[in-house]
Amino acid sequence: DADVTQTPRNRITKTGKRIMLECSQTKGHDRMYWYRQDPGLGLRLIYYSFDVKDINKGEISDGYSVSRQAQAKFSLSLESAIPNQTALYFCATSGLAGTAGELFFGEGSRLTVL
Amino acid sequence: AQTVTQSQPEMSVQEAETVTLSCTYDTSESDYYLFWYKQPPSRQMILVIRQEAYKQQNATENRFSVNFQKAAKSFSLKISDSQLGDAAMYFCAYNGADSNYQLIWGAGTKLIIKP
Numbered sequence: 344d345a346d347v348t349q350t351p352r353n354r355i356t357k358t359g360k361r362i363m364l365e366c367s368q369t370k371g372h373d374r375m376y377w378y379r380q381d382p383g384l385g386l387r388l389i390y391y392s393f394d395v396k397d398i399n400k401g402e403i404s405d406g407y408s409v410s411r412q413a414q415a416k417f418s419l420s421l422e423s424a425i426p427n428q429t430a431l432y433f434c435a436t437s438g439l440a441g442t443a444g445e446l447f448f449g450e451g452s453r454l455t456v457l
Numbered sequence: 458a459q460t461v462t463q464s465q466p467e468m469s470v471q472e473a474e475t476v477t478l479s480c481t482y483d484t485s486e487s488d489y490y491l492f493w494y495k496q497p498p499s500r501q502m503i504l505v506i507r508q509e510a511y512k513q514q515n516a517t518e519n520r521f522s523v524n525f526q527k528a529a530k531s532f533s534l535k536i537s538d539s540q541l542g543d544a545a546m547y548f549c550a551y552n553g554a555d556s557n558y559q560l561i562w563g564a565g566t567k568l569i570i571k572p
Contacts, residue, residue, distance in 0.1 A: 446504070
């Protein structure tokens with residue numbers, strides 16, 4: 344089984360629908376992240392969490408919300424999806440503080456908003 | 458704002474040959490980390506190599522090595538003896554105090570391996 348699991352892997356939805364992307368990890372890491380990947384733009388940070396009680400906005404948090412249900416679970420929600428939220432979404436974890444921490448990624452959730 | 462620039466959207470190399478992917482970054486920090494990640498068609502991002510800025514020695518991982526030029530703020534990735542399995546998107550990333558210890562990513566370089 345994968346260390347970082349994202350569901351769903353692919354989802355097509357309509358404008359205005361609420362969508363939740365889920366992430367669970369078995370690495371025992373405290374730090375979890377949600378990124379968005381668009382062609383030609385690399386990865387951009389949406390939200391990150393250093394523990395269950397610590398949630399922080401990233402570079403592009405508008406239109407998104409998150410929930411850290413447990414150390415191992417971190418969900419990303421789009422309350423009212425819009426077409427420019429069509430992208431590949433990644434969950435990642437890290438076990439180290441500061442600058443040295445390697446990120447461990449899930450396989451991504453491809454979201455299409457029509 | 459901190460930026461990471463990968464100026465080559467796409468590169469191709471013959472199998473068994475050597476290829477170098479370029480990355481430049483902008484920072485006023487003296488201590489930071491730089492990373493190269495690989496994203497194969499399976500989509501999952503995988504760490505290839507990591508360089509600590511205060512270490513002068515270039516990092517090496519098997520066929521992968523970096524040319525870290527701190528003064529020039531350049532961090533290129535060299536892949537020797539290219540293999541078909543190296544075909545992927547490669548992303549350069551920076552992590553430092555001035556990015557609030559969050560990774561700043563380049564736009565990526567698509568590497569094509571010709572058999």
